[in-house]
Amino acid sequence: GPLSERRLMDVRLGELPAWLGTRDFSPRGLLGGVQKAWSGYCDKYINVKRGGPAGISMLLAGYCLLSYGWSYQHIKLQRWRRYH
Amino acid sequence: MNLSFFDQFSSPHLLGIPLVLLAMLFPAILIPSSNSRWLTNRLSTLQSWLLLLITKQLMIPLDKKGHKWAIILTSLMMFLLLINLLGLLPYTFTPTTQLSMNMALAIPLWLATLLTGLRNQPSASLGHLLPEGTPTPLIPALIMIETTSLLIRPLALGVRLTANLTAGHLLIQLISTATVVLLPIMPTVSILTALILLLLTILEVAVAMIQAYVFVLLLSLYLQENI
Numbered sequence: 001g002p003l004s005e006r007r008l009m010d011v012r013l014g015e016l017p018a019w020l021g022t023r024d025f026s027p028r029g030l031l032g033g034v035q036k037a038w039s040g041y042c043d044k045y046i047n048v049k050r051g052g053p054a055g056i057s058m059l060l061a062g063y064c065l066l067s068y069g070w071s072y073q074h075i076k077l078q079r080w081r082r083y084h
Numbered sequence: 085m086n087l088s089f090f091d092q093f094s095s096p097h098l099l100g101i102p103l104v105l106l107a108m109l110f111p112a113i114l115i116p117s118s119n120s121r122w123l124t125n126r127l128s129t130l131q132s133w134l135l136l137l138i139t140k141q142l143m144i145p146l147d148k149k150g151h152k153w154a155i156i157l158t159s160l161m162m163f164l165l166l167i168n169l170l171g172l173l174p175y176t177f178t179p180t181t182q183l184s185m186n187m188a189l190a191i192p193l194w195l196a197t198l199l200t201g202l203r204n205q206p207s208a209s210l211g212h213l214l215p216e217g218t219p220t221p222l223i224p225a226l227i228m229i230e231t232t233s234l235l236i237r238p239l240a241l242g243v244r245l246t247a248n249l250t251a252g253h254l255l256i257q258l259i260s261t262a263t264v265v266l267l268p269i270m271p272t273v274s275i276l277t278a279l280i281l282l283l284l285t286i287l288e289v290a291v292a293m294i295q296a297y298v299f300v301l302l303l304s305l306y307l308q309e310n311i
């Protein structure tokens with residue numbers, strides 16, 4: 001269909017900047033986007049008939065990665081060095 | 085090598101926002117709100133089972149007036165449980181290793197139980213300061229001892245949680261550093277240390293759950309005395 005009505009997963013890579021131009025970046029629009037993404041994730045991995053550990057594990061892995069990125073500036077001082 | 089082993093307890097900032105904020109808000113995502121469906125997903129079912137178990141366990145010793153505290157005690161329990169367990173993942177931050185946060189939880193709640201008792205049944209609350217059947221000459225000393233033990237309760241609550249979690253995290257970091265350092269030098273000793281690390285991690289998972297439970301249980305005990 002038209003570019004503005006497609007979801008992120010259906011947009012081709014070359015069309016990404018154009019698609020971003022059609023998105024609503026107001027706080028309300030961003031909040032709506034986050035909510036849609038979250039409920040999409042839940043419906044796909046958690047609200048299923050026989051959900052396993054995968055849904056939660058992906059969340060936790062994402063949390064670990066986020067924490068790593070958050071503390072990168074602090075942690076990079078702790079690399080293996082001959083002299084500190 | 086770490087610059088200092090206590091670096092893991094300082095909350096790093098990104099764009100001015102400390103990591104502790106993320107660490108305290110993330111558990112809220114992991115608890116699904118009740119669906120409008122009759123049959124919820126497995127995660128929701130497991131969690132509601134756990135919540136009911138905890139609430140039943142906490143509320144059985146209390147009488148009807150104490151059931152007003154059900155929500156705050158159960159939510160506190162889930163909060164501490166999730167925060168402690170999430171802190172065992174790599175690179176995450178555990179807010180309950182900070183004494184400030186534990187005291188902020190312990191002092192208001194303990195004070196609330198104390199003031200509830202003093203307001204609703206003052207003589208019974210003050211009567212707890214003197215156990216039954218004490219010989220008469222001992223009474224003044226015992227009252228002072230019981231008052232001290234009463235006043236030290238919030239401190240004990242906060243420090244117990246902090247000390248257990250901090251010690252656990254420090255031990256994990258020390259032993260893992262030893263394992264990594266020993267690997268090129270003495271591989272067998274390194275494998276032994278890795279085994280110790282595995283056992284310690286299992287212990288830490290247990291400690292995380294037990295400490296959250298003990299915190300809430302002691303609060304409910306203080307409530308029982310005073311309600």
